[in-house]
Amino acid sequence: MDELPQRLKPGDVLGGRYRIEALIGQGGMSTVYLAEDMRLPGKKRAVKQSRQEEGVRASLAEANMLVKLNHPNLPDIVDYYGAEREGRFNYLVMDYIEGETLLQRFERQGRRMPASQVSEYALQLCDVLDYLHGHLQDPIIYRDLKPSNLMIDVHERLWLIDFGIARSYRIGQDADTVPIGTIGFAAPEQFAGRQTDARTDLYGLGALMYYLMSGGQYRHAAGKHLRELDAGLPPGLAELVEKLLQAEPDSRCQSAAEVRGELQRLLTEQRAQDSRRRERQPLLVAVGALYAGAGATFAALALARALHGLGVPHALAEPPKQQPELYALLFGEKHAPAGYRCYTEAAGEPALREAAWADGCTLWLPAAPAAEAARAPAQPAAAAAARWLRKLLALERPLVLVDIGDEWHRHDVRELLSVAAEVVYVVDPMVHKLDLAATRSRLQLLHELRAAGKRVHGIANKTVASKHTGQWLGILPEPPACLLPAIDALKVAEASWLGQLVQDRPGIQQQLARAVYPWLRSWLPHEAYAADAGGAKRTLRKLWKNG
Structure with missing residues (x-):
């Protein structure tokens, strides 16, 4: 030594x-x-x-x-x-626990965690707190629940680390030897000269859940109920957190087992509601570029027009963003219906039926152009995200494509990814971009989405016929689900001059459709085209046979 x-x-x-x-x-x-x-x-x-x-x-x-x-x-x-x-x-x-702290995960997710993810972590904490409080000869009070003291390993197991200020509970002791804790997460009794007990850790659990679901706010500083910050949170879960954060220990839940039972009940109810909602909700397909310029919007439009060719009712939506593009690409000033209002416009919360801009089987849902969005009243980010995503989930369409561009880590896009059934990422032949730090971060996110049960597909865009094409495909993260051909720049320019989508131009439309039909056939659910049991099914059989 x-x-x-x-x-x-x-x-x-x-x-x-x-x-x-x-x-x-x-x-x-x-x-x-x-x-x-x-x-x-x-x-x-x-x-x-x-x-x-x-x-x-x-x-x-x-x-x-x-x-x-x-x-x-x-x-x-x-x-x-x-x-x-x-x-x-x-x-x-x-x-040694290989993984990251809960704080690192929270920051990496854009300081926003879905209520379901927070509830699953809370259940694991209830198990370990129940053990510490009730299954030892001398109960242990942890006293320092906070994101930096929790590790998440590669299997999504939560580990409680750093017992530096934990103490053994002594019946009859009026006060702790040392009043200590982390401001923002510590219970009032930790700073009031009173003895801490199991309910102190339950306050810490509530403070932790509040922090994770509020975007990183502290209950004592924010002074607001969770539902005031995010009306989309399950009311029962918000009420449970509020109960855990009561100043008087007698007003809180009295044991970790009680909290665990309530969380399990709420999760069971939420899963049943989600199941019923999924029966009515459209199938969400997120389409994003693995890096800037890969062509997420081109791919999303190609998929939309292929679905139109198949007779599958669907929508193509663009989330609100600083530089929306879809309205201009569709030549909205020329083609949008009279009095059209984009679905993202805040004023009046227009119903989606009022925002209908249909083109055959496709419902176009562009974000409001920048000038219109600037005139809308300012909204909290969480509320804005909940609003546009709720509108998409309320659509009476079996399938909704959402073009997320390369903005994978935006907190509202992460909310979308948490409910999307299919996730599509797009790459192009610019292989040096695979080594970018941002690309590696998105690949890690895709790995996590797969681990969470999402179906993830890669599309190779701008594919050219070359003796080296196989080498390019071989270095991609995985074999692509389909190959979209490179479109001649003159054809793209001509379509723009004529006020058309290049994906709708004769010859190109068929070329793109043949590229994506086999992949669509591999995952497209029967319900997506069941609305037209005659025409759509015949179209599918014919096109897939010929594709």
Whole structure:
């Protein structure tokens, strides 16, 4: 131990066994490192170094507490090295959890988490809190529930880490030895000189849920009920959070088991409502570019016109954005119906039937042009997102394509992706863009969507016939679902001069349709074309046979 410096560095070895690889994080009284267990090659450990006298005592108390615990959501203690005298360092060696903190996940999701995702995490926390509070000889009060103290591993399991301020509950004790906690998440009694108990952690759970569902606000600072911030939240869940955040412990839920039971009931009710809603809701298909310029809008329009050719009723929608394009692409000033109002216009909340702009089997739903959007009253981002998405879900169409461009990480687009049944990403031959940091981030998001049960498809756009085409396709993230041909620039220009979509031009329409029909046949549900049981089915059989 004497050879170890105050700050460990890569290559240092602790106890002749743990080789330090990197710094993971640093707090007020401790530093955490990633290490390799040399006795188990390839096995990673987390080494927590406490570097102040108070930290050393806290580290020893944490070690004594954790060695008694055995729960799937708690890391195991592997080793402990104590100081021989005051002022020296203590080292706590724990299982290394590969993943990210809940705070990192929250930030990566644009500081917005769907209520269903928050509820699933809360259920896992209820399980571990129930264990800590009720299944040990000396109940443990954690006292510091916050996003940075929770890890999410690659299997979506939530891990409770950092027991630095946890304490054992003592019946009859009037006050904690040290009143402590994190402002924004700590219960009132933690700062009022009173003893904390199981209900203190339940307050922390409520504060955590409020933070995640409010876009990162604290209940005591915001001073608003969750439903005031987002009217789309399930009312029962918002009421449960409000109950957990009561100032008096007697007014809260009294045990983690009680909270778990209420969450399970609410989730069961919500799933039943979602199931009934899905029976009426259209099938949402999100179409996005893996990077700027790949051609998400071109692909979305090609799919829309192919569906029109098949006789499948559908809509193509564009989310509200800074630079909306669909209205101009469709030559809205020329082709939109008289008195047409875009579905995203806030004033008067126009019904979608009033916004009807149909072209055969396609219902066009462009976002309001920038000048019109600027005149609309300002709305909170969450409310605006909920409004346009609710309108799409209320459509009386079996299928809705949504062109999200390359804005995958916008919080309202993430809400859309959470309810979309199919997710389509578009790539083009510019292979250097696959190495962009933004592209890697979107590929990670697509991986997470797949893991969540979404069907994800890749479309290769601007495909040219070349002896090297196979090499291009071979380096894509996966074999593409279909190949859209490159369209001659003159044909695109001619269509624009004539005020038409190039996807509707003779020859090109058939070329694009043949490219996408086999893929559409692989996933398009029967209900999408069942409305016209005669004509649409005959068209499908004919075109798929010839395609």
